[in-house]
Amino acid sequence: MIDVRFIESADGFAAIAPAWRALAATVPDVLPFLTPHWCTAWYSTFASRADPRVIVVFEGKRLDAVMPLMFQRVLRGPGLSVRFDYDKTDKAILSHKPRFRFLPIRQLTFPMNLESASLRGGILSRPGREMSVLRALFAAFESRSDWDLAVLPCDGETAKKWSEVLNSTAMPFFVRDGHRQFYTTKITQTWDDYLLTKSKKFRQNSRRSDVAAMKFDRRLQSWTLTGAEVTEEKLAHFFEIGRRSWKIGARKGVDFYLPITDKLTEFNRRVCGLNSLSDVTPVLHLVGGSELYAGMLCFKSGGRLLASQTYYDFSVRHISPGRLLAREVWRWSWDNKVNIIDWNGFSSYVQSFADHSDDFFQVLVFRNNLGGRMLKTLSEKMGGSLLSQGLTND
Incomplete structure (x- = not known):
């Protein structure tokens, strides 16, 4: 019935x-x-x-x-x-x-x-x-x-x-x-193996990003926090990067600008803080050295990792922080048996890492x-x- x-x-x-x-x-x-x-x-x-x-x-x-x-x-x-x-x-x-x-x-x-x-x-x-x-x-x-x-x-x-x-x-x-269109990637190989399947230009850009990053800050590294490690303090640092991002202000050719509002931070604190509900796990990828420069907040449900929000300090755009974050996300996904990275976006940037798109x-x-x-x-x-x-x- x-x-x-x-x-x-x-x-x-x-x-x-x-x-x-x-x-x-x-x-x-x-x-x-x-x-x-x-x-x-x-x-x-x-x-x-x-x-x-x-x-x-x-x-x-x-x-x-x-x-x-x-x-x-x-x-x-x-x-x-x-x-x-x-x-x-x-x-x-x-x-x-x-x-x-x-x-x-x-x-x-x-x-x-x-x-x-x-x-x-x-x-x-x-x-x-x-x-x-x-x-x-x-x-x-x-x-x-x-x-x-x-x-x-x-x-x-x-x-x-x-x-x-x-x-x-x-x-x-x-x-x-x-x-x-929304873009996704099936994780069937390591990042290094994935690079071998990409074009010569893509691999060159990846190496240039690494070189530029080390020249900019020799202490630069990337790391990942998961679950209860994604505390309110860590989220506050992440959104502070967002306040220095181009995304929060009007920019020519951009469909919308997204200020860091109280509702935006409240929502993400709630998702990250509902630890008793285990069907979604927060995953925070960060890039920093002498200070934090970039971050990507993701949420894992089942075998899917959703890239929810990405911010980087506009002053470090020349080191391609998005590429550094994508590599960190990929490596973490491989190590943690993620089946699909859902890039949750429709820009040409995420398209370059995707192997599938849905209209x-x-x-x-x-x-x-x-x-x-x-x-x-x-x-x-x-x-x-x-x-x-x-x-x-x-």
Whole structure:
């Protein structure tokens, strides 16, 4: 017997956390964004901005699926285009502010925003049960009337699966290109062996980075802290590097700038400090000598290492600190049996270390009423959809 429930309170999250954690353990390379550890930290930090909505699917007493969501009342333009500001408060840090946003929308999407360095989410489901729980989850959407639009970013394979199920419902929907790729690397060899597979130019740049680093500071080294070693003091040092980074100020050609806000640091302290929830482990890679110059905060869940945030002092950009960090991350991953490094980014820099990329799309789902059908028609006309791939319904 399938039982679908909506959970919207802290007590409800606490009640299902053990079963949720056990479910996450059945997925080998689970995204941190889908664990109770991450979602507990996110909902606790950003509760004043968005209401939590978690849909769970039980088969008898066994938890088979979890879909973490957030609810906000937002203003959107007629194309319903969302590139970065899934959380409406992120609009303030975009380099180019969206215009003509006048449609009041009750929006559902995954719990994500720029301050948490996450623009992805998804559905955590028991292996082998994906399609059956999808039908139950989207049927739950249909049963509610307190929303207008769900904006669900996902990779292409997932978009096709969701579209197949949505086509069996009465809810209007379509799929739109997300204009974004996320890069990953499978760790099947050591860093030194990996270098041998790269181009001559890549290897030369790596050697130049080492030489420049030693000339700059002979005491320069890299090291890694994990778990309880990632203390509040260490995080404070990491974010101090961030305050000296180019990322926190406007820069030509950059889509957004991300100041080190109280919410950003609070969220990361929560994720790193929830040691009783063992499904996510913080991993902090640092580069320093006479002082700290660069750092990368990662989170390990199952066999996946997520590169959450990277900062380096702008004054040391000539030594390519990102390359030094990538090498440290790779070596640590090899030593600690990481299967996948998820670079959590879409820049040309992370692309140079990746061996796989996923094109991301947006599945836009509308209420099955006159307003929903009108919104879908307007959005397709103004913003476009992937009609040629059949990823839509009418």
